[in-house]
Amino acid sequence: MSKTVLYARVSTTEQTLSHQRTQAEAAGFTFDDVLSDHGVSGVSVPLNERPEGRRLFDVLRAGDVLVVRWIDRLGRNYADVTETVRELLARGITIKTVINAMTFDGSAKDPMSKAVRDAQLSFMAAMAEAQVETTREAQAAGIAAARERGTYRGRKPSFDRQQLQSVVGMLAEGLAPAEIARRARVSRQTVYRIKEDPAGAGRALRAWEAA
Structure with a gap:
């Protein structure tokens, strides 16, 4: 069937x-x-x-x-x-x-x-595929203009302050990325990004919190 x-x-x-x-x-x-x-x-x-x-x-x-x-x-x-x-x-x-x-x-x-x-x-x-390229070009132009104005904040983080602290804490405990993602309700890619550069993740979040 x-x-x-x-x-x-x-x-x-x-x-x-x-x-x-x-x-x-x-x-x-x-x-x-x-x-x-x-x-x-x-x-x-x-x-x-x-x-x-x-x-x-x-x-x-x-x-x-x-x-x-x-x-x-x-x-x-x-x-x-x-x-x-x-x-x-x-x-x-x-x-x-x-x-x-x-x-x-x-x-x-x-x-x-x-x-x-x-x-x-x-x-x-x-x-x-063409839509991806068009979006990239538009984003690049927008980023360049924002940088000239001094208002560029980077990509909006896919996590909030509580999730960031939760992920950092669980990484310190040695939990697996998949388990951390499930508990913190974020993607595994987000967990990996935070793991690679926790300070950078914090700066990105502060830039949007201050807006």
Whole structure:
């Protein structure tokens, strides 16, 4: 019996799993399972290197449906996204997006249907990567302007004062990053950043607290 699985990638503190799920349900989707990766970059971390992303390849079977908010949830690197999606399609899995209601049919056999599908995939993957580059350029311009004005504070920390103190304390106790992240309710990447430069984390937090 086929099943429908929602995959969500939450890369920042401003994004939430519940938001992506609510959007999908509002679009008429129902799910047999929901998998999500938190605090993971879609640019530098391929789907098959994410904890829950890896599980997709074990959970999904021919005839199943994979639902994502948009193709960028699978990744923002053109080569990685197209390779990943084509592998899933080759397994007979259908991929559907919430935004724009796109469908990439893994059961398509007709050459013309495959050509149209692959062209759409290539375009969307290219758009996902181009959006990253555009955002980077805009951020760089904004940072340069803020530095000229003397108002640049750096990226807003993904933790508050209490979380910072909690993470630092647990690091001193020797707890594992995964356990610290769970207890402090932050991503493992945040734990690693604080571990590498606790003083820098404190300065970044003070800059935003003083604003």
